[in-house]
Amino acid sequence: MTASVSLDFATLARLADGEPAWAEEDVLESATTLDRFLASVERRAFRIAQMAVRDRDDALDIVQGAMLRLARNYARRPSDEWKPLFYRILYNGIRDFQRRRSVRSRIFGLLPGQWGDDEDAPADPFEQVAGDLPEPSRQLMADEAMQTLEAAVRQLPERQQQAFTLRCLEGMDVAETAAAMGCSEGSVKTHYFRALQTLREKLGEVWS
Amino acid sequence: MNGERWTENERRARELFDASVEGLDAETRSRLNRARQAAVAEVERARRSPWRTWLPAAAAASVALLAVVLWRMPGNGVEPTAQSGDPSPAAEVVEMLANGEGFDVVNDDPEFYTWLAAQELPANGAG
Numbered sequence: 001m002t003a004s005v006s007l008d009f010a011t012l013a014r015l016a017d018g019e020p021a022w023a024e025e026d027v028l029e030s031a032t033t034l035d036r037f038l039a040s041v042e043r044r045a046f047r048i049a050q051m052a053v054r055d056r057d058d059a060l061d062i063v064q065g066a067m068l069r070l071a072r073n074y075a076r077r078p079s080d081e082w083k084p085l086f087y088r089i090l091y092n093g094i095r096d097f098q099r100r101r102s103v104r105s106r107i108f109g110l111l112p113g114q115w116g117d118d119e120d121a122p123a124d125p126f127e128q129v130a131g132d133l134p135e136p137s138r139q140l141m142a143d144e145a146m147q148t149l150e151a152a153v154r155q156l157p158e159r160q161q162q163a164f165t166l167r168c169l170e171g172m173d174v175a176e177t178a179a180a181m182g183c184s185e186g187s188v189k190t191h192y193f194r195a196l197q198t199l200r201e202k203l204g205e206v207w208s
Numbered sequence: 209m210n211g212e213r214w215t216e217n218e219r220r221a222r223e224l225f226d227a228s229v230e231g232l233d234a235e236t237r238s239r240l241n242r243a244r245q246a247a248v249a250e251v252e253r254a255r256r257s258p259w260r261t262w263l264p265a266a267a268a269a270s271v272a273l274l275a276v277v278l279w280r281m282p283g284n285g286v287e288p289t290a291q292s293g294d295p296s297p298a299a300e301v302v303e304m305l306a307n308g309e310g311f312d313v314v315n316d317d318p319e320f321y322t323w324l325a326a327q328e329l330p331a332n333g334a335g
Contacts, residue, residue, distance in 0.1 A: 031252045038244040043229045046240055058241050063293040067247035146224045168218050169225040200217070 009082035018138075034075055036080050039065055045090055048165050051150050052094045062093040083172070084179035091162055091180070152202045156195050159183075164199070 042063060048153070049059035066089040074085050153161055158183065166177040177192075178185045 031248050034251060035244060035248045038247060040243055042240040043237070044225075046232070046236065047225065056236065060236070061245070063240065064243035064246070067243055068250055071247040071251035072254060075254075090268055131258055145220075146228055149221055168221055171222065196218075197268050203217075 004146040025193075027124075030075060033079050034082075036069060037079060037086075038070075041083065041086060042067070044170060045086070048169070049094055050088065051153060051165075053097055054154075058097060060089065061126050062097055064176070065093050084176050087166060087170070087180040087183060095158070148203065149199075152199050155202070156198055159187075159191045160195035160198065163188055164195035 044062045045066065046059055049062045050056060053059055053062065066086060069089050070086050074082065077085065093153065101126065153164060162181050163177060166172045166180055167174070172180065173187050174185045177188045181188060181191075
């Protein structure tokens with residue numbers, strides 16, 4: 001009597017990627033294309049993440065995670081799908097981070113002498129740890145208009161923030177924004193319209 | 209506020225945002241660059257040998273299956289044999305897995321353990 005346990009790695013590879021392995025030249029070309037794409041979005045993605053989480057190191061971690069996830073899971077998708085996919089991953093990362101931070105804040109809020117969730121509280125213990133910005137960014141962040149805009153955008157509901165950031169700041173069209181947000185184009189238009197309405201009320205003449 | 213004014217506000221917002229992007233410091237740019245390179249390297253590695261991503265898990269699964277098969281074989285219990293006092297191969301594998309050591313070992317040399325799991329084994333475990 002014998003017992004045999006075997007694995008078919010070709011099957012595993014197909015399961016992993018859904019397709020056979022790529023030819024060498026395809027790998028190099030795709031890597032080059034991916035590098036070019038990531039280079040085109042990385043700084044803007046970082047600023048979007050930084051606006052949302054208000055911390056440079058956390059924003060860098062979120063962007064790095066989004067890059068890796070796009071490379072691992074979606075590099076074989078057509079490159080024209082990468083942008084909405086990347087921003088979708090990015091916003092998922094931002095949301096996960098904010099949830100974790102919210103839990104931490106609640107835990108610290110239970111401790112005597114600690115601060116709660118108040119956004120205007122002057123000394124969030126987590127922001128104090130890694131919140132120092134380099135001088136050039138500090139100068140830019142000191143720009144009153146940008147600070148005011150960022151603060152106003154942060155106060156928007158999450159979906160309105162996303163619609164405004166992707167449509168207005170990132171310059172994506174409605175279809176791309178809908179793909180990135182995972183909703184219909186009609187929803188994008190609604191969120192964007194409401195975001196603009198709120199910002200107009202809050203900012204008034206600031207943008208002019 | 210009319211539509212034209214609002215368009216101007218949108219343009220202004222984008223200008224502010226673009227300026228803040230352009231003003232990123234060298235260290236942040238460098239870290240973004242390194243993050244990008246790591247991502248590109250990752251996809252190159254995965255594409256050159258996609259099976260490697262699955263190998264540790266596949267090897268661990270193989271060892272687990274091997275242990276189950278050996279466990280079910282007649283005469284291959286986990287108790288040491290009466291004559292030698294040594295545990296049988298099946299008992300060693302099962303005990304290793306039960307102690308949580310199996311997956312660490314497999315991760316050390318997944319190809320070997322996958323090969324091992326693919327071998328036909330004698331029913332009595334005598335080798």
